[in-house]
Amino acid sequence: MxxxxxxxxxxxxxxxxxxxxxxxxxxxxxxxxxxxxxxxxxxxxxxxxxxxxxxxxxxxxxxxxxxxxxxxxxxxxxxxxxxxxxxxxxxxxxMFDPVTNKIYxxxxxxxxxxxxxxxxxxxxxxxxxxxxxxxxxxxxxxxxxxxxxxxxxxxxxxxxxxxxxxxxxxxxxxxxxxxxxxxxxxxxxxxxxxxxxxxxxxxxxxxxxxxxxxxxxxxxxxxxxxxxxxxxxxxxxxxxxxxxxISKNRYVNVEEIASCSSCKFFNRGAVMNIFIKNKSEIDEVFSKLKQNENHYRVYKPENIPTNFHFNNNHLIGDLFILAEPGWSVGTSKDKDKMDDYNGGNHGFDNxxxxxxxxxxxxxxxxxxxxxxxxxxxxxxxxxxxxxxxxxxxxxxxxxxxxxxxxxxxxxxxx
Missing domain, CATH: 3.40.720.10 (Alkaline Phosphatase, subunit A)
Incomplete structure (x- = not known):
């Protein structure tokens, strides 16, 4: 049947x-x-x-x-x-895939x-x-x-x-x-x-x-x-x-604040994905970034606001950074590149x-x-x-x- x-x-x-x-x-x-x-x-x-x-x-x-x-x-x-x-x-x-170690x-x-x-x-x-x-x-x-x-x-x-x-x-x-x-x-x-x-x-x-x-x-x-x-x-x-x-004068060096040797930083500007090899360090790094939270917000994936529909994918990373509109987040190396992106940007809160x-x-x-x-x-x-x-x-x-x-x-x- x-x-x-x-x-x-x-x-x-x-x-x-x-x-x-x-x-x-x-x-x-x-x-x-x-x-x-x-x-x-x-x-x-x-x-x-x-x-x-x-x-x-x-x-x-x-x-x-x-x-x-x-x-x-x-x-x-x-x-x-x-x-x-x-x-x-x-x-x-x-994107970085921690399962395959491939980078898109x-x-x-x-x-x-x-x-x-x-x-x-x-x-x-x-x-x-x-x-x-x-x-x-x-x-x-x-x-x-x-x-x-x-x-x-x-x-x-x-x-x-x-x-x-x-x-x-x-x-x-x-x-x-x-x-x-x-x-x-x-x-x-x-x-x-x-x-x-x-x-x-x-x-x-x-x-x-x-x-x-x-x-x-x-x-x-x-x-x-x-x-x-x-x-x-x-x-x-x-x-x-x-x-x-945006302006190169409105820049937050996340790498400097995190001070984490096992961290990998992907993306810059409006958003950043942080992967931490030593998982025992996640809370410590999160705490550092939270204490210095100014012109950006730091989230663990499960706490990303639900209206973003953006908390259920392993590619997001261990921590996620969202910059305040008009500001930029990045690493020490990224700051040197800001002259090339000193006009406008996107990626912020939709x-x-x-x-x-x-x-x-x-x-x-x-x-x-x-x-x-x-x-x-x-x-x-x-x-x-x-x-x-x-x-x-x-x-x-x-x-x-x-x-x-x-x-x-x-x-x-x-």
């Missing part, structure tokens, strides 16, 4: 997936664009006519709240998995592509399992070393790749024969993040970056018009986090408004001239699943009901 029931379940699932595939011929294309470090209020500076157009003809959220910590890789993965960093596994741009760093191509670190299922994996073609013109996690965990088509990250060339790559995918054409595509730009770190969020250089990225939206729209797909494409523009001003990013959307699936309040980035994955008419993973933290109201009524139902 049990085998008959399992067979019926399998037939039902296959039938459902087949129906999804047939329906996918009618679903719109969706391009998800990330403007790294694009703060929630950058579009209020009077230099973003294309964002203004989307606001009038699509959806604009007051802000996009990042997951904690408000760092690049963790939040890009949260956006495409619907999971908090502690659950999808990428809790920082640099965004500058280490081998580890960035190592599927071991990625515990969540990305949207392109979900789509691929259900017969929907996807593509990525850059996105953290899209280059994994396991073929079936990657998008159908993808580009290996090249930091200096020409910005318009990236758009041309997306357009070329949309010009493929219909049965080979991706329904979902990601696109990534670093400019506002890079300039924000160097010069600060209120600098002329960041204003120039904002204007340049806005112009790319216009270029994309024009090229979609040229291939006569503009009305069939959803364009969603997000950012992973915001940016706030409720701090400067850490919030943007959410704009326009296209056949979205309401017109619709404004909403703050959206959490973990809700984007189930939204994408609804648009693509695929079944989301069930272990996610995001909820469709927290975001589906931005869709046109006919798009809300599967």
């Amino acid at each position: 049990k085998s008959i029931i399992n067979s019926i379940k399998l037939i039902f699932l296959l039938t459902f997936i087949l129906s999804c595939n047939l329906f996918s011929q009618n679903i719109p294309y969706t391009i998800l664009i990330s403007f790294d470090g694009f703060r929630w209020d950058y579009t209020s500076r009077g230099i973003t006519p294309n964002f203004d157009y989307i606001e009038k003809h699509g959806v604009k959220a007051l802000s996009l709240k990042p997951s904690f910590p408000s760092i690049t890789f963790p939040n890009h993965i949260s956006i495409v998995t619907g999971m908090y960093p502690q659950n999808h596994g990428v809790i920082a741009n640099t 760093s965004l500058r280490d191509t081998s580890e960035v592509r190592n599927a071991y670190w990625y515990k969540g299922e990305m949207i392109w994996e979900t789509a691929r399992r259900q017969g929907v073609i996807s593509a990525s013109y850059f996105w953290p996690g899209s280059e994994m070393n396991i073929e079936y965990r990657r998008p159908t088509y993808y580009e290996k990250y090249e930091h200096n790749r020409d910005y318009v060339e990236r758009i041309n790559g997306v357009i070329n995918w949309l010009k493929l024969p219909y049965n080979k054409r991706p329904k979902f595509i990601t696109l990534y730009y670093d400019l506002t993040d890079s300039e924000g770190h160097k010069y600060g969020p209120n600098s002329p250089q960041v204003n120039a970056a904002i204007a340049k990225l806005d112009s790319l939206i216009g270029i994309l729209f024009n090229k979609l018009d040229e291939i006569k797909l503009r009305d069939s494409v959803n364009v969603i523009i997000v950012s992973d986090h915001g940016m706030t001003e 409720s701090f408004i400067d850490m919030h990013g943007i959410f704009y959307a326009i296209g056949p699936s979205f309401k017109v001239n619709y404004k909403t309040g703050t959206i959490e980035n973990i809700n984007i994955y189930p939204l994408l699943c609804r648009i693509l008419n695929i079944i989301p993973k069930q272990n996610i933290d995001g909820k469709l009901e927290n975001i589906s109201f931005i869709l046109k009524e006919k798009e809300k139902q599967p």
Whole structure:
């Protein structure tokens, strides 16, 4: 009897997936664009006519709240998995695994592509399992070393790749024969993040970056018009986090305070993870850091505030440091590097408004001239699943009901 029931379940699932595939011929294309470090209020500076157009003809959220910590890789993965960093596994741009002694760093191509670190299922994996073609013109996690965990088509990250060339790559995918054409595509730009770190969020250089990225939206729209797909494409523009001003004069040397020979310090700036080889020293080091707690907070993982959803992962370390917004924590060696990061930073408390990013959307699936309040980035994955008419993973933290109201009524139902 049990085998008959399992067979019926399998037939039902296959039938459902087949129906999804047939329906996918009618679903719109969706391009998800990330403007790294694009703060929630950058579009209020009077230099973003294309964002203004989307606001009038699509959806604009007051802000996009990042997951904690408000760092690049963790939040890009949260956006495409619907999971908090502690659950999808990428809790920082640099991570130390005390079980394997491996170190993950965004500058280490081998580890960035190592599927071991990625515990969540990305949207392109979900789509691929259900017969929907996807593509990525850059996105953290899209280059994994396991073929079936990657998008159908993808580009290996090249930091200096020409910005318009990236758009041309997306357009070329949309010009493929219909049965080979991706329904979902990601696109990534670093400019506002890079300039924000160097010069600060209120600098002329960041204003120039904002204007340049806005112009790319216009270029994309024009090229979609040229291939006569503009009305069939959803364009969603997000950012992973915001940016706030920092100063090398607002610096706390955690290594000096901890005075611990068996400590390993990972990450710097807004957050720091401390691993202590001699576990008997944890309480002593914690006590030192607690007694000198000024412009930062020190936590044992189990005591990290619950609203951060960040206390249940062995990669967090034995102790965790969170800097006060605008301040930096680090080691003696890190302080010497502060001149390179004396403009702006992120990674702070994700409720701090400067850490919030943007959410704009326009296209056949979205309401017109619709404004909403703050959206959490973990809700984007189930939204994408609804648009693509695929079944989301069930272990996610995001909820469709927290975001589906931005869709046109006919798009809300599967």
